[in-house]
Amino acid sequence: MTASDSGAAPVVPALLEVRDLKVHFPIREGLIFERHVGDIRAVDGISFSMARGETLGLVGESGCGKSTTGRAIIRLYDPTAGNVVFDGVDTTSLDRSGLKAMRRRMQMIFQDPYASLDPRMTAGGIVAEPLDIHGVGAKRDRQDRVRELLATVGLNPDYAERYPHEFSGGQRQRIGVARALALEPDLIIADEPISALDVSIQAQIINLLERLQGRLGLAYLFIAHDLSVVRHISDRIAVMYLGRIVEVAGSKELNTAPLHPYTVALLSAIPIPDPVVESRRRRIILKGDVPSPANPPTGCRFHTRCWLRERLGDPEVCSAEDPGLRELSPGHTVACHFAEQVDGSAEQVQAVGARPAAGAAPAAPASRPEPPTHPQVPASA
Amino acid sequence: MALLSVEDLVVRFRTHEGTIHAVNGVTFELEEGERLGLVGESGCGKSVTNLAIIRLLPKPAGRIEGGRVLFDGQDLTVLPEAEVRDIRGSDIAMIFQDPMTSLNPVLTIREQMVETIQAHRKVTKAEAEKRAVELLAMVGIPKAADRLKDYPHQFSGGMRQRVMIAIALALEPKLLIADEPTTALDVTIQAQVLDLLRNLTTEQGTALVLITHDLGVVAGMTQRINVMYAGFIVETATTADLFAHPSHPYTIGLLHSVPRLDAVEGEELIPIEGRPPDMRRAPTGCPFAPRCAWRLEACWADNPGLRALSGEETVVTTGERATHRSACHNPPTAEEAAAGRPLRAGFTAAPPPSGAIDELGGTTANIDDFGGLVAAIEAEESPIEPFPSAAGLPLPPEPERRNDGI
Numbered sequence: 001m002t003a004s005d006s007g008a009a010p011v012v013p014a015l016l017e018v019r020d021l022k023v024h025f026p027i028r029e030g031l032i033f034e035r036h037v038g039d040i041r042a043v044d045g046i047s048f049s050m051a052r053g054e055t056l057g058l059v060g061e062s063g064c065g066k067s068t069t070g071r072a073i074i075r076l077y078d079p080t081a082g083n084v085v086f087d088g089v090d091t092t093s094l095d096r097s098g099l100k101a102m103r104r105r106m107q108m109i110f111q112d113p114y115a116s117l118d119p120r121m122t123a124g125g126i127v128a129e130p131l132d133i134h135g136v137g138a139k140r141d142r143q144d145r146v147r148e149l150l151a152t153v154g155l156n157p158d159y160a161e162r163y164p165h166e167f168s169g170g171q172r173q174r175i176g177v178a179r180a181l182a183l184e185p186d187l188i189i190a191d192e193p194i195s196a197l198d199v200s201i202q203a204q205i206i207n208l209l210e211r212l213q214g215r216l217g218l219a220y221l222f223i224a225h226d227l228s229v230v231r232h233i234s235d236r237i238a239v240m241y242l243g244r245i246v247e248v249a250g251s252k253e254l255n256t257a258p259l260h261p262y263t264v265a266l267l268s269a270i271p272i273p274d275p276v277v278e279s280r281r282r283r284i285i286l287k288g289d290v291p292s293p294a295n296p297p298t299g300c301r302f303h304t305r306c307w308l309r310e311r312l313g314d315p316e317v318c319s320a321e322d323p324g325l326r327e328l329s330p331g332h333t334v335a336c337h338f339a340e341q342v343d344g345s346a347e348q349v350q351a352v353g354a355r356p357a358a359g360a361a362p363a364a365p366a367s368r369p370e371p372p373t374h375p376q377v378p379a380s381a
Numbered sequence: 382m383a384l385l386s387v388e389d390l391v392v393r394f395r396t397h398e399g400t401i402h403a404v405n406g407v408t409f410e411l412e413e414g415e416r417l418g419l420v421g422e423s424g425c426g427k428s429v430t431n432l433a434i435i436r437l438l439p440k441p442a443g444r445i446e447g448g449r450v451l452f453d454g455q456d457l458t459v460l461p462e463a464e465v466r467d468i469r470g471s472d473i474a475m476i477f478q479d480p481m482t483s484l485n486p487v488l489t490i491r492e493q494m495v496e497t498i499q500a501h502r503k504v505t506k507a508e509a510e511k512r513a514v515e516l517l518a519m520v521g522i523p524k525a526a527d528r529l530k531d532y533p534h535q536f537s538g539g540m541r542q543r544v545m546i547a548i549a550l551a552l553e554p555k556l557l558i559a560d561e562p563t564t565a566l567d568v569t570i571q572a573q574v575l576d577l578l579r580n581l582t583t584e585q586g587t588a589l590v591l592i593t594h595d596l597g598v599v600a601g602m603t604q605r606i607n608v609m610y611a612g613f614i615v616e617t618a619t620t621a622d623l624f625a626h627p628s629h630p631y632t633i634g635l636l637h638s639v640p641r642l643d644a645v646e647g648e649e650l651i652p653i654e655g656r657p658p659d660m661r662r663a664p665t666g667c668p669f670a671p672r673c674a675w676r677l678e679a680c681w682a683d684n685p686g687l688r689a690l691s692g693e694e695t696v697v698t699t700g701e702r703a704t705h706r707s708a709c710h711n712p713p714t715a716e717e718a719a720a721g722r723p724l725r726a727g728f729t730a731a732p733p734p735s736g737a738i739d740e741l742g743g744t745t746a747n748i749d750d751f752g753g754l755v756a757a758i759e760a761e762e763s764p765i766e767p768f769p770s771a772a773g774l775p776l777p778p779e780p781e782r783r784n785d786g787i
Contacts, residue, residue: 061567168656198422199594200672203638203652225568232640232650252646269572270642271597275620277643278601285576286569288523289537352643 013088014049015186015219016073021046021082023065023072027294041293042068044243045082047325052186055213055220057234057251059227059266063290064240066223070189073221074106075099087186104134107180111192113172117164123150123175124160130182149178153208170201177208181216189221194229206233227270231255236331239263242301243293245325249332256352259334259342261308268351282350298322300337307347308338382454383410383699384555384588385434391447392426392433392612399661403429405612406448410698413555416582416589418599418620420635421609424657427592430609431558433458435473436465452556471501474549478561480541484533490517491529494548501552516547520577539570546577553585560592575602596635600624605703608632611658611668614687618705627718628690628707630673637721651721667710671733674723675711678731685710 024039043065050056058066071077073084075091084091091102107130110116117126127146131137137145147157153174164172173193180188190209194202210233212218224230230237230251237254239247239262247260258264265284272278286305291297297304303318317337325333328340342348392404404426411417419427432438434450436457450457452473457465469475477483485493494513495506504512510529517525520543533541542562549557559578563571579602582589591602599606599620606623608616608631616629627633634653641648655672658664667673670680687706689696696704717724 061569170656198657199635200422200638200653201656203650204654206640206650207652227568228640228642228644231642232644255642265569267642269568271575271595271601272642273596273600273624273636273639274641274643275600275624278597281601283572283576285573289539289570290567 014085015052015054015087016050016221017083017085018049018069018073019047019083019085021069021072021084022080023068023077024080038294041243041296043072044293044296046240046243046245048238048245048248050187050219050221053213053217053219054236055222055234057230057237058221058223058240059225059230059237060240061225061266061290063242063293065243065293066240067191069240070108070191070221070223074103074108074189100134104183105185106187106189107183107185109173109176109180109188109190109193112196113169113176114196116176117172119164122161122163123155123167126164126175127160127178127182130179134183136183145182149182150175152181152212153178154204168201169197170204173197173205174208177205177212181212184216185218187219187221189223191223192225193222195224195226202229209233227255227266239266242290242296244301244335246302246336247334248325253332257343258348258351259328259332259339260336261306261342262302264342264347264351265307268347284347284351300335308336308341312338312341383451384413384415384453385411386451387430387434387448388451389448390430390433390445390450392429392438393444393446394442395444396442401660402663403443403612403660404433405664407609407612407614408448409607409614409617411556411588411590412699414586414588415605415699416591416603418603418606419590419592419609420594420596420599420606422594422657424660425609426612427609428560431475431560431590431592435469435475435558436462467501470497470554471552472554473556473558474552474554476542476545476549476557476559476562478564480538480545480565481533483545484541486533489530489532490544494529494551497548498551512551513547516551517544519581520544520547521573522547538566539573542566542574543577546574546581550581550585550587554587556588556590557582558590558592561594562591563598564593564595571598578602596639604701605699608635611660611664613664613668613684613708615669615709616707617687617703619701619703622705626690626705626715628705628712629669629709630675630713631669633713633718633721634672667708674730675709675713675717676731677711679710680731681734683710684708
């Protein structure tokens with residue numbers, strides 16, 4: 001029982017609600033007398049909620065805190081501050097047994113199917129382990145349940161006696177999915193579940209996850225760096241940058257009308273497998289690298305690399321004031337002082353690879369002539 | 382004469398687990414200043430082809446067992462090691478996926494760049510250093526002169542790859558081979574590096590072989606593409622042709638199995654069934670047959686060579702007019718290519734060779750809790766037929782990852 005629980009019961013309870021979550025990792029110096037000299041602010045105050053059966057995509061580049069967020073939700077990391085409310089229960093205050101019960105309803109799929117499966121356990125043993133730990137069903141029944149789970153993820157149940165090294169990467173990831181399904185959870189946190197897999201195998205796993213969701217009413221928190229994959233599977237998408245959520249919108253809207261300069265740049269950077277589209281697009285090349293989360297920039301964290309700020313003549317407010325998330329249209333929130341300027345800009349139109357047939361003349365005048373990003377090579381020297 | 386001409390290249394690895402048939406007769410040419418993409422999944426032989434060209438196959442396991450590699454008229458496969466070393470770096474340069482493992486961690490950037498320049502050019506140390514600063518500035522490293530004294534770990538991933546590009550282009554090579562140069566980088570950094578690579582090779586007229594699994598990357602970067610599968614080139618065309626009229630079932634499969642950013646809402650992904658082949662088996666028949674929806678009986682026994690789609694006899698191998706060729710007995714039609722699956726009425730794929738079972742689809746479990754789920758998934762997951770994949774053999778260990786080198 002925590003303070004937040006004693007408040008009024010929510011009318012339509014969200015399955016998951018994250019409130020001002022912070023996860024800081026201390027930086028220590030010195031051998032014997034360790035001094036706390038600073039913090040890596042991996043996740044620095046994020047809030048979002050998820051409904052039952054929904055897929056929320058959490059997207060961002062490495063180091064933005066998306067994986068840390070996933071791990072803090074399931075309490076693999078202890079949050080530094082903030083609350084994670086899962087089905088009305090604040091998980092940040094749970095004790096061991098409370099956590100165990102909570103984790104029965106919240107499972108995780110990891111990125112690397114080579115590292116996340118115990119090489120000394122059989123596929124069947126790996127899938128049965130959660131059932132054993134939580135004492136679900138009689139021992140005899142568990143065998144059947146394991147076979148059924150393997151079949152569910154498209155593996156031959158007769159392979160239950162085999163060891164992980166006997167499976168390919170895609171099959172191992174299927175084992176990981178079967179294990180996550182074993183306890184019939186409400187929420188699955190999938191942390192880059194396909195990025196270690198071969199291209200032709202990735203689609204197998206995405207389709208499997210989609211079908212399972214349709215049948216079992218699962219909610220997914222789908223964490224990935226690849227916006228085109230996230231767009232495909234998600235209902236809503238939250239974009240993270242340097243420990244903060246900078247934009248949240250419906251999947252379609254985020255891709256057709258992104259409002260944060262970072263989202264626009266991220267979209268424009270994704271190559272599209274079509275040379276015709278590619279030759280028409282102009283990339284926004286962000287300058288430099290992501291700043292260190294130990295010492296994030298003041299004000300808006302993206303201001304050091306922002307193309308819009310440069311365009312607007314470096315307004316003071318960007319480096320002075322931290323923009324909070326604002327709701328610009330229903331369900332579309334963005335953390336940018338000048339998000340209105342993004343809408344309809346040439347960059348926004350270009351980034352989404354919009355066809356010129358749409359007839360959408362760029363609302364904002366292209367303030368500087370941009371060289372074509374894809375110059376033709378002279379036939380040969 | 383073409384700058385680079387690879388003729389019927391065969392590369393095998395002798396390991397204690399058997400012979401790996403990595404490259405099984407690859408032929409292609411590259412003109413000066415041309416940008417070629419080599420596309421395929423891990424284990425398809427694209428990186429090994431590259432290593433064989435520059436004679437850097439891991440010894441003693443990897444060997445060129447057939448074919449020639451002509452660079453500027455010289456056969457690199459028979460040239461003495463010392464001469465190959467001269468060519469490497471000065472005429473042919475390389476960039477690898479992981480800049481951290483390609484840069485020496487205990488030497489400063491200055492030492493590594495000066496060493497490269499002085500190894501191939503008769504210049505003083507001061508001149509080499511001046512050139513190094515120019516190069517670092519060219520690849521967009523701020524405060525280039527100050528950063529020369531830094532070690533690789535003091536650079537970020539994107540910056541390290543820039544340093545690699547600077548070193549690779551230091552001697553104005555005629556050919557640059559970039560093996561998954563941006564796979565380890567974030568997407569915004571990838572955009573920076575690709576932009577740089579494109580501009581510099583264009584300015585210097587450097588020919589580029591870009592090896593990648595990412596169809597999006599080659600779409601914007603190359604003029605011509607070879608699609609590789611199981612050590613064979615299965616389709617080759619200009620970039621425009623390949624994406625406008627993909628013809629080999631594997632190419633079509635790849636295009637349909639990655640979600641596109643500009644996809645129409647609700648577009649389904651069509652995965653390629655099964656999994657990549659076990660390269661320890663000597664190839665018989667079409668290597669893609671076990672995963673192919675279009676396969677015929679003939680595909681099991683006979684591996685079709687590359688043939689012009691138009692049926693022409695004369696084949697243009699390079700440049701903008703390169704002939705679109707595909708290695709397939711039963712090429713999908715344009716409608717099928719767009720749909721990603723066979724559409725011909727009455728067409729059924731050939732059955733697998735005797736005794737094969739489906740590795741992923743062979744499920745007969747009881748259906749209780751999940752209420753018809755298994756059957757439904759099976760029915761949905763295999764809009765065509767479930768295809769046998771491993772030919773019923775025990776599954777071998779498969780330690781490779783998506784982005785492996787060789």
